[in-house]
Amino acid sequence: MKGLDQIFISTQHALAGLAPAPLQPLVSMVLIIACLMSVFGACFALTTILERKTLGRMQNRFGPNRVGPFGLLQPMADGIKMIIKEDIVPFSADHALHFLAPLVLTVPIWLAFSVLPFGRNMTAVELDAGILFFFAIGSASELAVFMAGWSSQNKYSLVGAMRAVAQMISYEVPLVLSSVPVLMAAGSLSLSDIVQAQSGCALGWLPHWNVFTPWGLAGFALFLIAAAAESNRCPFDLPEGESELIAGYLTEYSGFKYALFFLGEYLGLFAVTGLAVTLFLGGWQAPAAWLEWVPSWGWFAVKFSAIIFLAIWIRATLPRLRMDQLLNFAWKFLVPLALINLLVAVAWLKTGTWRFPAAAEVRWLLGASVLAIAYVCLGRHWNGPAPRPRQYSYAE
């Protein structure tokens, strides 16, 4: 099974070995880039169709089922449609910025994939500060979104972009704060080290993943909520709330530029999902020793798809938040909870030296109860006092 686990690495080495020696680093770089772009491009196409079908089923509809068997060729039809559409640039738009915005959105997101460990030894660039690089490059999408909204010279685009920037900046804080405990536990900023730190078993049967600790569970939930907001997913998709803003910052985009925004949005979701898998679900680690015959990249794919399915499920369930609710939720609920989570994580790490019987269970219960109390107390007041029942003077 060693061969299957390392099949991509060995193939890459074999193919790069065919090139003359001075060109070998370049060839292997190009191979990695092509592999990442094709795999996640295909992933994007597959996710769009599966998302539409799952959403349909969750709303008791069929979803797309016309193009190809079970409608599986729908992404091709969508792609062809997007490419042959006219690319309209508004007369008064800032043409340069309008052209650059989709590129500025997609390129950093592709870069973010370079530090994620997709399997054993399968990291494109081994950075010591990988997670720092990820968050730094991920915040470039705010710039792209505002470029798109500003350059369109359209009030809907501008309002959508301002909403998007406010949302992304607000949710970046809980996103980073909820991943800090993981860094403290692993003692490293490198994503490969974080995965390594989650190997092995606690109590003999529970995988040593961060999600199975109280701070990890809370952090995972916080991270997923903040990640949904970061990638403009439902229920935080109000930058493009079509009922009030047409399509937000996408209003003036058409044709392939629109497709690029769409691609960027999904790739952002994939990248942040990959990071969630790496930080909280043990990355490419198998959940138990006897399951290690499944290749490591297979485990990554399984966990990755599970979180993507969760995102689709949530999209099918929740309505959109209001703007003030959105910001209140970030600043009055997620950020305090993430800070308390940080304290719980510190206590957890400091009490790792406890050696009395059932110490692990006591630590677990203590941490979980502190977080539960904080959750209940914060959850009661994050959106201000409940509105009084409306008084109707004339309608009685």
Next chain:
Amino acid sequence: MLGFGIIKGLAETWRNFIGSYYDPARLTTVQYPEQKLPPNENARTIPFLVFDGEDPMAGLRCTACSICAQECPAHCIEIVKDTTKKPDYLGKMQFYPKVFNIDMGVCMACGICAEVCPFDSIKMDRVFELSSHDRGMVLQKSDLAKPNDYFREIHPTEAAAVDAARAEEQRKAEAKKAANPVLAKS
């Protein structure tokens, strides 16, 4: 508490997700070109001309009175009267249309023509797959003529009322003829 409603909602969508694969009654979608709903009797789309008997051109009820053409808000009906007269179902001599065209590209399916027709000749059809690849949407007299049996099939209630009224008129005309043969001859 915060989050319970979300969990309830997630459970509901999950039930839909699983249930839609096992319980076809959940899926209310009619997959149109393959499946069609049984047509509704009250459906009214575009006008057509009713004829009695076998031959569409001989049995056309239309007398080219042009009331429909004048009432039509979209002016989509074009009628040219024939020069000769033919007896109608009561034995009266009537003009017949030489040309009867309806431009379906202009017709807005309001049904006023069918309402004003005193001869129960123009009625509303039930067909709805009318899209075409060209602009040849001007229907001729021969395209519009449909037998009375078709009318009975698509709008049974209305057709029965029309048939009964026409039979009654016919009976009265017969009785009048029998009572006063001189008047009937003129």
